[in-house]
Amino acid sequence: MPGGAVALVGATDVNRIEAPVTVKAYMMCAFAAFGGIFFGFDSGYISGVLGMNYFVHLITGIPIPGPNASTAEIAAFTLSSSNKSLITSVLSAGTFFGALIAGDLADYFGRRTTIILGCLVFMLGVILQAASYGLGLLVAGRLIAGFGVGFVSAIIILYMSEIAPRKVRGAIVSGYQFCITIGLLLASCVDYGTQNRTDTGSYRIPIGIQLAWALILGIGLFFLPESPRYFVKKGRIDKAVEVLARLRGQPRDSEFVQQEVAEIVANHEYEMQVIPQNSYFSSWANCFKGGLRKPSSNLRRTILGTSLQMMQQWTGVNFVFYFGTTFFQELGTISNPFLISLITTLVNVCSTPISFWTIERFGRRPLLIGGAAGMVVCQFIVAIVGTATGATAGAAVDVMIAFICIYIFFFASTWGPGAWVLIGEIFPLPIRSRGVALSTASNWLWNCIITVITPYMVGTDEGNLGPKVFFVWGSLCAVCFVYAYILVPETKGLSLEQVDRMLEETNARTSSRWVPHTTFASEMGLTDKGTLAPEIVENVERKGSAV
Numbered sequence: 446m447p448g449g450a451v452a453l454v455g456a457t458d459v460n461r462i463e464a465p466v467t468v469k470a471y472m473m474c475a476f477a478a479f480g481g482i483f484f485g486f487d488s489g490y491i492s493g494v495l496g497m498n499y500f501v502h503l504i505t506g507i508p509i510p511g512p513n514a515s516t517a518e519i520a521a522f523t524l525s526s527s528n529k530s531l532i533t534s535v536l537s538a539g540t541f542f543g544a545l546i547a548g549d550l551a552d553y554f555g556r557r558t559t560i561i562l563g564c565l566v567f568m569l570g571v572i573l574q575a576a577s578y579g580l581g582l583l584v585a586g587r588l589i590a591g592f593g594v595g596f597v598s599a600i601i602i603l604y605m606s607e608i609a610p611r612k613v614r615g616a617i618v619s620g621y622q623f624c625i626t627i628g629l630l631l632a633s634c635v636d637y638g639t640q641n642r643t644d645t646g647s648y649r650i651p652i653g654i655q656l657a658w659a660l661i662l663g664i665g666l667f668f669l670p671e672s673p674r675y676f677v678k679k680g681r682i683d684k685a686v687e688v689l690a691r692l693r694g695q696p697r698d699s700e701f702v703q704q705e706v707a708e709i710v711a712n713h714e715y716e717m718q719v720i721p722q723n724s725y726f727s728s729w730a731n732c733f734k735g736g737l738r739k740p741s742s743n744l745r746r747t748i749l750g751t752s753l754q755m756m757q758q759w760t761g762v763n764f765v766f767y768f769g770t771t772f773f774q775e776l777g778t779i780s781n782p783f784l785i786s787l788i789t790t791l792v793n794v795c796s797t798p799i800s801f802w803t804i805e806r807f808g809r810r811p812l813l814i815g816g817a818a819g820m821v822v823c824q825f826i827v828a829i830v831g832t833a834t835g836a837t838a839g840a841a842v843d844v845m846i847a848f849i850c851i852y853i854f855f856f857a858s859t860w861g862p863g864a865w866v867l868i869g870e871i872f873p874l875p876i877r878s879r880g881v882a883l884s885t886a887s888n889w890l891w892n893c894i895i896t897v898i899t900p901y902m903v904g905t906d907e908g909n910l911g912p913k914v915f916f917v918w919g920s921l922c923a924v925c926f927v928y929a930y931i932l933v934p935e936t937k938g939l940s941l942e943q944v945d946r947m948l949e950e951t952n953a954r955t956s957s958r959w960v961p962h963t964t965f966a967s968e969m970g971l972t973d974k975g976t977l978a979p980e981i982v983e984n985v986e987r988k989g990s991a992v
Contacts, residue, residue: 452982453682453704453706453977454975454977455704455964455971456966457964462966464702465693470694473608476669477608477621477669481621481622481623481625482625482662483567483597483655485628485629486628488536488628488763489631489632490636492633493632498640498647501522501523503645505524509522529900530901532580534893534896537591537890537896540591543592543595544882544885546596547595547600548599548879548882551599552678552728552878552879556600556675558671560601561667563594567655568659568660570586570588570590571586573585573590574590598889599885602865602881605617607674611938615809618869619800623798626796627794629793632651632790633786670691673689673706674941678875681986682706685709689706690702693705708942708966710966710985711966715965716873728875732883740934741948743872746871747872750871750880750881753884756924760820760922761895762852762856762861763892766789766793788850792857797861797862800857800859800861805938808937809863809936816859816860820860820918823849823852825916827915831911868880870944871934871944871948873945902914902917931953933953934951934953936956937957942965
């Protein structure tokens with residue numbers, strides 16, 4: 446508290462800036478990843494619903510074709526490209542604005558509170574969707590649910606990155622992407638089970654189940670501590686010590702806990718001295734301070750975070766998960782498109798856990814470079830085979846499906862988790878909540894753009910690109926490869942505070958060779974007794990209490 450600075454033992458050894466962690470503490474960190482399930486389920490269920498006979502009949506008013514229906518009647522029984530685009534993209538529009546708002550809420554009310562609020566908003570949107578009998582209320586419900594997903598998707602990454610131990614931070618945050626894939630798989634399973642219902646249960650059951658995921662996450666977070674870095678930012682150092690001790694499974698007076706909090710406090714004071722934060726508007730403006738040529742500038746970090754999420758969407762994976770069922774239907778050569786969509790989702794789920802090991806063993810940078818290269822090859826093979834054969838030959842379709850699955854494997858084990866891990870690591874504490882919010886908003890902005898234009902690209906009533914659309918995704922993945930090689934730094938094994946120093950002293954292509962050589966606590970000043978200088982603690986407490 447201001448006026449009575451907390452005494453914190455500082456570390457001079459770069460290996461003693463983080464407390465040892467217990468299994469219980471690991472489980473507390475990992476639970477937050479559950480937020481990915483309702484994000485994934487909400488993204489995934491719509492693909493199957495758009496192809497359900499009853500839902501198409503409800504929206505279009507066209508009678509469901511009987512067993513003796515003509516080819517023309519079957520072809521006409523589909524949602525228009527404009528309706529597909531609206532229903533799918535409106536969620537992303539909501540999440541874009543939700544993610545931007547969440548950055549402010551996370552700084553004012555806390556990371557945990559903002560996620561719980563997101564669960565409540567999401568539940569309201571789900572109730573409206575489940576109550577819908579037509580397009581209007583369904584779209585309104587998806588828009589509101591999108592705000593909730595935006596809150597959660599932005600702040601859950603921030604929360605996990607701030608509480609996770611550095612040596613397994615990548616694996617734990619990758620667990621969020623794994624939960625997204627679990628959500629997608631569960632959505633596919635539920636869609637598969639309700640596809641043939643001829644009542645409102647066909648779409649209401651997949652929608653209504655989402656309430657369970659929001660309830661589990663929201664209630665569970667009540668029992669988890671707030672981020673200690675949030676309390677440092679608010680100037681409540683004593684509270685930061687308390688919650689960090691709980692997170693690390695250590696006593697409050699543990700020297701390890703003291704040293705970790707001291708390093709966070711010293712780094713925060715350092716960053717505030719470099720770029721002061723004097724008002725609400727200046728806190729947003731600080732995200733864009735600095736030059737483009739300086740890798741550690743806030744502007745470069747913001748561009749890196751937003752462009753990483755843009756590139757993740759450019760890989761085209763959500764084309765498969767949003768429109769896979771209807772795309773396979775329109776090929777006309779697959780007897781059970783719902784089953785194929787279920788298989789692609791299962792590949793996504795089984796591939797993601799590989800990243801738990803590889804992201805800490807090989808690092809973030811090699812995964813993104815290698816993953817982009819693999820996706821380029823797979824997507825061009827799909828495009829070439831589909832275009833050359835017209836996607837009518839059975840063997841050709843089998844090849845296309847096989848390489849779509851391999852492409853999903855490359856995405857799920859690299860770019861899927863890698864982009865989320867990095868945006869939680871690259872921002873300094875003073876702008877971290879807003880930087881992560883901007884990056885997540887970028888993901889949803891491009892998600893929205895892609896879901897708006899894709900139905901027009903592949904719809905039989907519009908562009909009718911068919912398999913040629915994979916030339917587009919393959920070309921964009923080639924851009925991702927060049928981008929990752931030139932701009933993505935290596936952050937493996939570093940604390941969030943060490944990432945700040947690494948970005949100051951190196952560039953993307955040499956970052957993997959950087960080794961920590963000092964601590965912020967020792968640089969900012971230690972007393973003869975080895976505690977962080979009282980004026981440093983007092984400054985952080987005073988500035989935080991004034992926010």
